[in-house]
Amino acid sequence: MTTSGLINAFDIAPDSSAQPIAWDKIATQLPALDSGHYLWVHLDWMADGVHSWLTDIAGIDPTIANSLATRGTRPSVFFYDHGFSMNLRGVNLNAENDPADMISVRFWLSENIIITLRNQSLKAFDDIRSAIAANAAPKSPDDFVLTVAERLAYRVENVVHDLEEDVEALEDDQVAMTEGKTLPLRMRGSDIRNQLSRLRRHLAPQRDALGLFVDQKPSWSDKRFKRRARALADKTIRQVEEFDSLRERLQIVNENLMALETERMNRTMYWLTVIAGLFLPISFVTGLLGINVGGIPAADSPWGFVGVAIILAAIVAFEVWLFKKMRLI
Numbered sequence: 001m002t003t004s005g006l007i008n009a010f011d012i013a014p015d016s017s018a019q020p021i022a023w024d025k026i027a028t029q030l031p032a033l034d035s036g037h038y039l040w041v042h043l044d045w046m047a048d049g050v051h052s053w054l055t056d057i058a059g060i061d062p063t064i065a066n067s068l069a070t071r072g073t074r075p076s077v078f079f080y081d082h083g084f085s086m087n088l089r090g091v092n093l094n095a096e097n098d099p100a101d102m103i104s105v106r107f108w109l110s111e112n113i114i115i116t117l118r119n120q121s122l123k124a125f126d127d128i129r130s131a132i133a134a135n136a137a138p139k140s141p142d143d144f145v146l147t148v149a150e151r152l153a154y155r156v157e158n159v160v161h162d163l164e165e166d167v168e169a170l171e172d173d174q175v176a177m178t179e180g181k182t183l184p185l186r187m188r189g190s191d192i193r194n195q196l197s198r199l200r201r202h203l204a205p206q207r208d209a210l211g212l213f214v215d216q217k218p219s220w221s222d223k224r225f226k227r228r229a230r231a232l233a234d235k236t237i238r239q240v241e242e243f244d245s246l247r248e249r250l251q252i253v254n255e256n257l258m259a260l261e262t263e264r265m266n267r268t269m270y271w272l273t274v275i276a277g278l279f280l281p282i283s284f285v286t287g288l289l290g291i292n293v294g295g296i297p298a299a300d301s302p303w304g305f306v307g308v309a310i311i312l313a314a315i316v317a318f319e320v321w322l323f324k325k326m327r328l329i
Contacts, residue, residue: 005043005044005047005048005049005050005053006023006026006041006042006043006044007042007043007044007125008020008040008042008129009021009022009023009025009026009039009040009041009042010039010040010132010137011031011033011037011039012037012038012039012040012132012137012138012139012144013034013036013037014036014037014139014140015135015139016131016135016136016137016138016139017135017137018040018132018135018137021039026041026057027057028057029057030057030058030113033112037112038112038113038114038140038141038144039112039113039114040114040116040144041058041113041114041115041116042115042116042117042118042125043115043116043117044117044118044119045068045069045070045106045117045118045119046119050069050117051065051066051069054068054069054108054115058108058113058115060108060110060115061080064078064080064085064108067085067087067106068085068106068108068115068117069106069117073087073104073106074087074202074205075087075088075089075202075203075205075206075208075209076205076209077209077210077212077213077216079216079217079218082110082111083108083109083110083111084108084109084217085106085107085108085109086106086107086109086145086209086213087104087105087106087107087209088104088105088107088148088149088152088206088209089102089103089104089105089152089202089203089206090102090103090105090122090123090124090152090155090156091103091152091155091156091159091199092120093123093155094120094121097120098195099159099195099199100194100195100198100199101198102198102199102202103118103119103120103122104118104119105117105118105122105124105148105152106118107145107148109141109145112141114141114144114145116148122152123151123155124148124151124152124155125148127147127151128144128147128148128151131147140221140222140225141221142220142221142222142225143221143222143225146225146228146229146232149210149229149232150228150232153232153235153236153239156199156203156239157235157239159199160239160242160243160246163192163195163196163246164242164246166188166192167192167246167249167250167253170185170188170189170192170250170253171249171253173185174253174256174257177257177260182257182258182260182261185253185257186254186257186258189250189253189254189257192246192250193247193250196243196246196247196250197247199243200240200243200244200247203236203239203240203243204240206236207233207236207237207239207240210229210232210233210236211233211237213229213233214226214229214230214233217229274323274328274329277319277323278316278319278320278323281315281319282312282315282316285308285311285312285315286308286312289308
């Protein structure tokens with residue numbers, strides 16, 4: 001693996017202090033650690049040689065290494081005799097990126113070694129490095145994994161809050177929406193639904209993976225960590241439920257807007273039908289008088305046109321009276 005594959009490496013002590021480890025210290029073998037310490041190696045899984053480093057230096061089984069350094073993974077957790085692997089997703093908060101394009105985060109934990117992999121910058125790891133700089137690093141591997149997962153969930157929660165505000169604004173705007181101008185509102189709703197669908201696509205399996213992690217992890221270094229993990233799983237469940245709720249609210253808004261447009265169209269078609277009904281009898285009369293044959297009444301009379309116009313006006317007046325009596329207008 002080249003130096004470009006290594007993002008950072010730290011030897012973290014139980015007192016939350018940490019010492020950075022240079023690339024040449026882990027390029028050919030893992031360093032020896034003092035009792036109670038653990039090693040965090042953070043890699044870019046897209047860099048050349050990462051897979052071979054995982055198998056040759058870190059001693060990870062090739063099939064496990066494939067799942068850690070490959071595209072198209074989904075949130076999951078798998079337990080092995082000598083450790084476990086976990087794949088989570090975090091919202092993409094990098095500049096000019098859509099938060100719904102979630103970034104894959106991969107973990108490998110074995111005894112006192114934590115290997116994390118990602119392919120784009122992630123705020124959760126920035127938080128960890130800030131904590132290390134303040135001598136407040138996670139004290140154990142369990143603490144580390146939960147801290148990263150909690151920071152991922154925290155930023156998902158912020159995105160959910162922003163989407164909820166967008167949905168509320170959409171609901172408020174539909175009240176004052178005039179007929180014939182619902183398309184921009186429906187397009188806004190479609191964009192929000194698209195974001196929700198993409199986020200839920202990853203968070204639904206992440207909910208299941210965290211639930212499995214809580215229930216099937218062989219041992220916890222501290223019972224408090226299991227309670228934290230359960231609270232994290234519950235938060236993820238609530239986030240998925242919130243996505244479903246927002247999608248349903250958007251569906252209701254869309255149905256209301258469609259109903260408004262349908263009502264406008266029906267009213268337009270109704271009045272077109274009424275107008276056509278009014279003109280049908282007089283069109284018949286004018287068509288009958290316009291045939292090019294002999295015997296047309298009043299053809300040579302100077303009062304013929306006036307007479308026909310009076311008759312047509314009377315027909316229209318009678319139709320209006322009839323339509324009102326039938327409550328059609």
